[in-house]
Amino acid sequence: MTQTIELNVNGARRAVTADPATPLIYVLRNDLKLKGTRFGCGAGVCGCCTVLLDGRGIQSCNTPLSAADGREVTTIEGLGGEGQSGERMGGKAAAHPLQQAFVDEQAGQCGYCLTGIVMGAAALLRRNPSPTEAEIRSELDIHLCRCGAYDRILRAIRRASETMGKRSG
Amino acid sequence: MTSEPLPPSLARNRRLDRWVEIRTDGVVEVRTGKVEIGQGIVSALAQIAAEELDVDYTRIRMIPADTGRSPNEGVTAGSRSTMDGGGALRQACAEVRDAFLQAAARRLDAGIDELFVRDGTIHRKASNESATYWELSAEVDLARDADGRAAPKRADQLTLVGKPLPRLDLPDKVTGAGVYVHDLELPGMLHGRVVRPPSYGAVLKAFDGTRIETMPGVRAVVRDGRFLGVVAAREEQAVAAAAALARCAAWQEAADLPDVDALPTFLRSRPSQVKVLSEKGVPQDKGAHAVSASYSRPFLAHASIGPACAVARVQAGAIEVWCQSQSIHPTRLDIAKTLGVAPDTITVRHVQGAGCYGHNAADDAALDAVLLARAVQGHPVRLQWSHEDELAWSPFGPAMLVAMNGTVDDAGRIVNWRHELWSNPHIARPGLQESPSLLAAWHLGQPFAQPPGIDSLPGIQPTSERNAVPIYDFANQRVVLNALDRLPVRTGTLRAIGGFLNTFAIECFMDELAHAAGIEPVELRLKHLSDARAIAVIEAARERSGLASRSRHDGSGRDGSRGMGLGFARYSNEAAYAAVVAEVEAGETIRVVRVVAAVDCGRTINPNGVANQVEGGIVQTVSWVLKEQVRFDRTRITTRTWDDYPILRFSEAPPVEVSIIDRPDQPSLGVGEAVAGPVAAAIANAVFDAIGVRVRDLPLTRERLLAAIDDT
The missing domain is CATH 3.30.365.10 (Aldehyde oxidase/xanthine dehydrogenase, molybdopterin binding domain)
Incomplete structure (x- = not known):
C-alpha cells in the first residue's frame, strides 16, 4: 500500500510515494538518487548504510520509511553542507572536516564502508566532540571494514576531532 | 638504438593508442586492463604514467576498463598488477613521450638532446621555444605498435615514483559519489533479484511462480532449470518478490558435504x-x-562488505554488462559460451564494487544480470545479490x-x-576451462558442468x-x-x-x-x-x-x-x-x-x-x-x-x-x-x-x- 510521505532530507523537504514499510535506504538511493548511502547486509549490523535521523546515527537498511516521516534525515551528501567547512574536495561539494581528514590520512581502500563510517563518526562527534580512542572504537564497533583500514580510520577521526575542536575553540 | 623485449602485457597489446590518448585540452587519458578492487592500483598506474610522460599527476584521467577499448590484460590478481600492468604502461608511456619529443624536435628544428619536458610542455634548452603535448597531439600518430626502442626512466631520473601521492579515488568515496556498480542509474532501469537453491546440489522438485507475477511492480519471473529470479520496477518490490518466490519452490537436497569439524581427515581421505x-x-x-x-x-570467505551487483541490458541481440569483475575479457567469454552467442555481441565494462580479495561473486552476478535482462528486453536490469548469498554462494x-x-x-x-x-x-575463474565457470550456468535447464578447476596457468606460479x-x-x-x-x-x-x-x-x-x-x-x-x-x-x-x-x-x-x-x-x-x-x-x-x-x-x-x-x-x-x-x-x-x-x-x-x-x-x-x-x-x-x-x-x-x- 503506497503512501506519500514527506521527509526532510539534507535540509530540503522531499515527498516520496512508496510503501511506508520500504527500508529507508531504497528511498534515499532510488527515489532521491542519494547513492552515497551504501547497502551492506540489510540487517543493520555492518554499518554501511548509516545515516543521521534527527542527528543520531541509524541504519537505513532496516529502518522503515515511515520512521522518518516528518523527521530530519542527513546523508553523506548533506554532511558537508553543515557550514563547518568551506573547503572543497575533488572539485565537488564542500567537505566536512571528517571527509577531509579521511583524505588527509588516506584512510580507505575499496571505500565501500567509508560513508557509513563517516556518518557514524559524525554522530559521535556531535555528542562527544573529543572522544578518546576507546570511545571511538566502541562507538564504531558496529561498522565493518573488510579491507582492514581500521588504524587509518581511527587516525582520521582523531584528526577531524582535533580540527573541529580548534575551529570551535 | 637497440630495442628491449617488450613487457608481456604490452607485447599482447602493442598499439600505443590502446594505452594512452593525449587530448588537445590538456587531459591525458590512460587505459589499463587492470581494475580497481580497493587496492589502489589505478592510482599507482596513474603515478607511473605521469612519471614516464612527464605530466602532472592531476592531468591523468584513468579510464575504467571495458572489453571494447581497453588493453586485454586478463585478470587483475596475484599481486601482479604493478609488476605486469605497471611494467607495460611504463614502457608504453616512455614510447609516447619519445614520439612527442620527436615531433617537437621536428617543429622546433632542434635535436632531441636539446629538449626537456615539464608537465607536458617540451622546452628547448637555452631558449624560450616550446611546444606542448596538447598542440602536438594532432600530428603525433599513436595508432602504431610499441617497438621497445624508447627506454623508460632510470632510477636516478624518477621524480614522482616513490612519492606518497594521494589516491585518485578517495575523495569520491568519502563524499558519497556514485562510484560503484551498485550506484548505476540507467534510463528505464529495473531491479532484479535471484533466488538460489538452498544447497549446492538441491534439485527443484516443484515450482509455481504464477502468483508472483501479480505482485506489486513485478515485471518478470524467470525460471530456467533451477535458476530462479524476478525483475521488478522498484528495488524493495524485487526483494519482496524474491522472498515470495523462494516460498514457491520445493527442493530435494542431499547430505553430500563433509564434516566441517574434521576437515584435515577429510582432505587426507x-x-x-x-x-x-x-x-x-x-x-x-x-x-x-x-x-x-x-x-x-x-x-575462508571473501566476505565482501557489499553484495555483488551487476547491471545488464539486452537489446536487439546486443548485450551490455556493467560489473565489478576482475576479469572482464574472460568473463565475457564464459557469458557468451553460456548463452551460445558470439563474444563480440557482448560488451563488458568494469565498475568498482566493494572490496575484493580474490575470486568472489562478481562474475556470477554479471551472468545473473544478463539472464534477468533477457526477460525484459531493452530495459537495463540492476541485479544485486543478498548478503546471505554473498557469504554462502561465493567461492x-x-x-x-x-x-x-x-x-x-x-x-x-x-x-x-x-x-x-x-x-x-x-583457480576457478571464468574463461579458462571448457565449461563456463559461472554459478548460474550450472543451474540452467540445460546445465553446464561445474568445471574441475585449475592449479596452474602459463606465466603464473601454480x-x-x-x-x-x-x-x-x-x-x-x-x-x-x-x-x-x-x-x-x-x-x-x-x-x-x-x-x-x-x-x-x-x-x-x-x-x-x-x-x-x-x-x-x-x-x-x-x-x-x-x-x-x-x-x-x-x-x-x-x-x-x-x-x-x-x-x-x-x-x-x-x-x-x-x-x-x-x-x-x-x-x-x-x-x-x-x-x-x-x-x-x-x-x-x-x-x-x-x-x-x-x-x-x-x-x-x-x-x-x-x-x-x-x-x-x-x-x-x-x-x-x-x-x-x-x-x-x-x-x-x-x-x-x-x-x-x-x-x-x-x-x-x-x-x-x-x-x-x-x-x-x-x-x-x-x-x-x-x-x-x-x-x-x-x-x-x-x-x-x-x-x-x-x-x-x-x-x-x-x-x-x-x-x-x-x-x-
Whole structure:
C-alpha cells in the first residue's frame, strides 16, 4: 500500500510515494538518487548504510520509511553542507572536516564502508566532540571494514576531532 | 638504438593508442586492463604514467576498463598488477613521450638532446621555444605498435615514483559519489533479484511462480532449470518478490558435504595425485632433534562488505554488462559460451564494487544480470545479490592441510625437511576451462558442468603449492603436493592462495624446530638464509618491534600472558619480501595487541599505497587467524550472516606499523598478498611464546586454545 510521505532530507523537504514499510535506504538511493548511502547486509549490523535521523546515527537498511516521516534525515551528501567547512574536495561539494581528514590520512581502500563510517563518526562527534580512542572504537564497533583500514580510520577521526575542536575553540 | 623485449602485457597489446590518448585540452587519458578492487592500483598506474610522460599527476584521467577499448590484460590478481600492468604502461608511456619529443624536435628544428619536458610542455634548452603535448597531439600518430626502442626512466631520473601521492579515488568515496556498480542509474532501469537453491546440489522438485507475477511492480519471473529470479520496477518490490518466490519452490537436497569439524581427515581421505615439488639431498632422520606437526586452515570467505551487483541490458541481440569483475575479457567469454552467442555481441565494462580479495561473486552476478535482462528486453536490469548469498554462494578459499617433518642436528643445522601438502586446485575463474565457470550456468535447464578447476596457468606460479618450496637453504628436503580433485564445497582463489597455509606451516615449524633444539627462532632462520633482502626484512622487523632487545625468545621466558613471534616469507618466492612480528595477549582467548612489519617490494611506486595494502593485509589476516571459518552441516552452507561469520572489528583491530625497504633500482614487486602467511605464523608463534601452547589448526579459537592447554 503506497503512501506519500514527506521527509526532510539534507535540509530540503522531499515527498516520496512508496510503501511506508520500504527500508529507508531504497528511498534515499532510488527515489532521491542519494547513492552515497551504501547497502551492506540489510540487517543493520555492518554499518554501511548509516545515516543521521534527527542527528543520531541509524541504519537505513532496516529502518522503515515511515520512521522518518516528518523527521530530519542527513546523508553523506548533506554532511558537508553543515557550514563547518568551506573547503572543497575533488572539485565537488564542500567537505566536512571528517571527509577531509579521511583524505588527509588516506584512510580507505575499496571505500565501500567509508560513508557509513563517516556518518557514524559524525554522530559521535556531535555528542562527544573529543572522544578518546576507546570511545571511538566502541562507538564504531558496529561498522565493518573488510579491507582492514581500521588504524587509518581511527587516525582520521582523531584528526577531524582535533580540527573541529580548534575551529570551535 | 637497440630495442628491449617488450613487457608481456604490452607485447599482447602493442598499439600505443590502446594505452594512452593525449587530448588537445590538456587531459591525458590512460587505459589499463587492470581494475580497481580497493587496492589502489589505478592510482599507482596513474603515478607511473605521469612519471614516464612527464605530466602532472592531476592531468591523468584513468579510464575504467571495458572489453571494447581497453588493453586485454586478463585478470587483475596475484599481486601482479604493478609488476605486469605497471611494467607495460611504463614502457608504453616512455614510447609516447619519445614520439612527442620527436615531433617537437621536428617543429622546433632542434635535436632531441636539446629538449626537456615539464608537465607536458617540451622546452628547448637555452631558449624560450616550446611546444606542448596538447598542440602536438594532432600530428603525433599513436595508432602504431610499441617497438621497445624508447627506454623508460632510470632510477636516478624518477621524480614522482616513490612519492606518497594521494589516491585518485578517495575523495569520491568519502563524499558519497556514485562510484560503484551498485550506484548505476540507467534510463528505464529495473531491479532484479535471484533466488538460489538452498544447497549446492538441491534439485527443484516443484515450482509455481504464477502468483508472483501479480505482485506489486513485478515485471518478470524467470525460471530456467533451477535458476530462479524476478525483475521488478522498484528495488524493495524485487526483494519482496524474491522472498515470495523462494516460498514457491520445493527442493530435494542431499547430505553430500563433509564434516566441517574434521576437515584435515577429510582432505587426507580424498583421492589425490602425488606431485613432487622439490627433492634434494638425502633427508637425515638421525639428527638430535626430530619434530613432526600438521597445520590446517578451514574454508575462508571473501566476505565482501557489499553484495555483488551487476547491471545488464539486452537489446536487439546486443548485450551490455556493467560489473565489478576482475576479469572482464574472460568473463565475457564464459557469458557468451553460456548463452551460445558470439563474444563480440557482448560488451563488458568494469565498475568498482566493494572490496575484493580474490575470486568472489562478481562474475556470477554479471551472468545473473544478463539472464534477468533477457526477460525484459531493452530495459537495463540492476541485479544485486543478498548478503546471505554473498557469504554462502561465493567461492571460498579452500581448506588445506600441511604435514611437516624436520630434524635439527647438534650444530643447529636443519638436516631434514619434509613438507607434504593437501590441496585442490584454487583457480576457478571464468574463461579458462571448457565449461563456463559461472554459478548460474550450472543451474540452467540445460546445465553446464561445474568445471574441475585449475592449479596452474602459463606465466603464473601454480596456486596451491605457492611458497611450499622453502626459501631457506636446506641440504636435504622433500616437498610433495597431494593434488586433490575439486571439493564438494565451491572454492576459488583467495588472497595469498596456497601461500597462506604453506607459509603458516613453514614459519610455525621453524619455531617448533628451534624450540626443540634450544635455538632462538630468528637465529635459526638467519642461519639458513643467504638472500640478503630476506635477511634485511627479518632484521628490520626484529629491530623495530623490540623483539631483538628481548632477553629470551624460546618459550621459556614467557610471563604467562604476553608474547611475541615472527613470521617471514617472500610471497610465492618471487614477489615482495615481508617479515612480521606480532605481539599477543593470550589466556583463554587471544588478543593481537600490535603488529610490526618490514617489507621490500623493490621499487616502491607509492609508499603510502604500499603501507595501506600491507596494513590491510595484516588486519585481514588477524581476522582470518582469530575468527574466521566457513560453517556447514552435511547439506547446506550455514554461514549466511555476520553473526555466522564474524570478522575483526574496530575494538579488536591492532595498531599496525609498516616499514618499507625501498630499492628504486630493483623491479617493483607485488605486495598485496605478501604479509598473510607471515602474520598468521607470527601470531601462532607469539601465542606459544606467551603461554607455551601450540595451536596448528586455524582459526585459533578459544575452544582450540583450551584443548591445546589441556594437552600440555
